[in-house]
Amino acid sequence: MKTVLAASLIFMAASAPLQDASEEARAQDLMREIRCVACENEPISQSSAPIAEDMRDRVRAMVGEGATDIEVRDWFAGRYGEFVLFRPSGGGLSGWLLWGGPFLLLLLGGAIGLVFARRHGDTQKDVEPEEV
């Protein structure tokens, strides 16, 4: 019972939003991209698990102390592993593949499209008024 009481006292003390509105907004954005370690596929902003509460408090505390977004992410990744970030880091081969993949595909698609368009561009005699 005592621990419950203690936990809820911490909750009351620390879960209050940060005074500075822009800091609070930044903290909430970070909470949306950090994964709750006790739940399935939920960011800590959405989870009601006690651990998520602690993690939220930690985010607010760090943001309140002036930590940058990157510092907050790094701290969580260092403590709980890369798994905890919904925004995976861009380093390494896999990072390049993940972050660069969509844009590579777009370039590739565009290139194929251009070739295709050029191949069909030679016959322009029969341009009709559009059929509506």
Place this chain on the structure above:
Amino acid sequence: MIEIGHLLTFLALGLSLAQGVFGFMGRRALAGRIALTAFVSMALAFLTLVVAFAQSDFSVALVANNSHTLKPMAYKLAGTWGNHEGSMALWCLVTLGFGAAGAVLMRTGREIFEARALGMQGLLAVGALAYLLFASSPFTRLDPAPFQGASLNPLLQDPALTFHPPMLYLGYVGYSFVFALAAAGLMEARIDRVWAKEARRWGLAAFVPLTLGIALGSYWAYYELGWGGWWFWDPVENASLMPWLIGAAFLHSVIVTEKRGGFAAWTALLAVLAFLFSIMGAFLVRSGVLTSVHAFAVDPERGLLLLLGLIFYGLIALVLFAVRAPRLEGGKGWSGFSREGALMANNIVLVVAALTVLLGTLFPLMAEAAGQTISVGEPYFNLTFVPILVLILAILPVVQAWAWGKADLSHWMKWALGGLGLVLVFAALGVGVFEISLGAAFGLALGMWLIFGALWELKRRAVSLRRVFRLQLRIWGMTLAHVGLGVFIIGAVVETTQRYESTIALPRDGTETVAGWSITLEDVRAIEGPNWYADRAELSIAKSGARATLAPMKRYYPAAQMPTTETAIYKTGTGDLYVALGERRDVDGEARWVFRVYFNPLIDLVFFGVFLMALGGFLSLLPRRRKVGAGS
């Protein structure tokens, strides 16, 4: 009763096999009659399951595992498809339903082609029915029968979720018939204008319910899960988004095939892919390969069978495609700056967007196989998926006016300046006056740009106001869909960038202020429903004259031993004040209740925009209007 259903399902399997054989032999009329009979047979089989649920017949294993006598009748009935086996039975029913509908409605005048399409549909039905009967039969008895059932997952006991699976399946499985049409067209190497006219209608018939199904699921997640959001980039949501994107690409590509005979191979490929992505969606959801909040009905062995089915049908289609695509007709010539070019750009972007979702969804799996655990979520999609789609949306108002073959480019400067001006106005107004971020201002400008562009295109086509209401319904459909897209973007941008969330703990008669609303806890009391009991809080909310009462609940379903959140939402006119009841905490001997309070501005526009897209699709599906004044 269900033994009859079991037998009827076997009959449907045999009939589907016959439909396949006679279809591929070119016997159109016979295959059509068999398709109708198979559908009736499966419908009756499904009915026996529904009756078993209605009567709470716990000697049926499926009912015992998923129902309960105290459940309201509507949810007893919905329980039929609220589980793995039942949903697969629904999948079979819809597959056969599309076969029967195709048998009745196909009007291409090409007997062999139609017969083969029915044959292919029969073959798809055989796979689905065999999977149902041999890997996930809903027709199993329990002996002795239990006195009470284990109940349906309480999260699913909800009006929106009652219609979400049938809608989604109408969409997923609707693409099976588009697939069948593509296969039949490829067999005779004829993907032409007649084919496109037919396939487009079926593509719409799948797209509309898929859109509504996704919207219903999103709306449900919004008010039932109590997280305030409406899209979580959850793998299960992504699984439904991928076929939607491919289906949207198909709807644009098939227009080129219908009007100009072009893009034949590409359109056929998209027709095939839309269904393959649908099966993959089912595989991702049903196999549980992805950790997900939606992990209902999980069974890896069944997942493997679904994967094999996906590979089997995928191979058939792709081999057919590889053999026949070189022989397809090319259509009329066109230059890059033309409606063809614009629609091609649309297709490239939509397909890349779908592949981006695929990459983001499967990447954690691949990384896990390589010994790494990572998560891919909202920030990833916001930085990849969103900018890629913005590319095509930004140019849509300009390029939709381009003519077939070769566009008249003399007005492009005007358009470019207009668009740029709109962005500047919004950036100045937004960042300067309303203090929103530059990205949000750009998003709002984009939404307005799309709405303006869609209306401008309507005006351009009608020439005069008098003729606006005489335009073809499909023009109205296109306009509504594009306006809906703009409305959706405005709602999504405002909601995601301007929403406010806060957690408050109130004692009785305590008051806190959130987003300008003062919230007072009047009372918390325990109440009881048919199959649940709950804590129900009564909050009075007030802001400059407006006041209302909100009653969020925390329900507990004893049969399933699960709690659910019933949020309370007050529509303020500019958004939703959204309250979810959390835990009770005792502080210094005083009971306090935790509430999560959200203010979600313009959230209705998100759902309304998607609804407009579905409505636009529906209008495009309606038969062509007769020409006014043509003596009809």
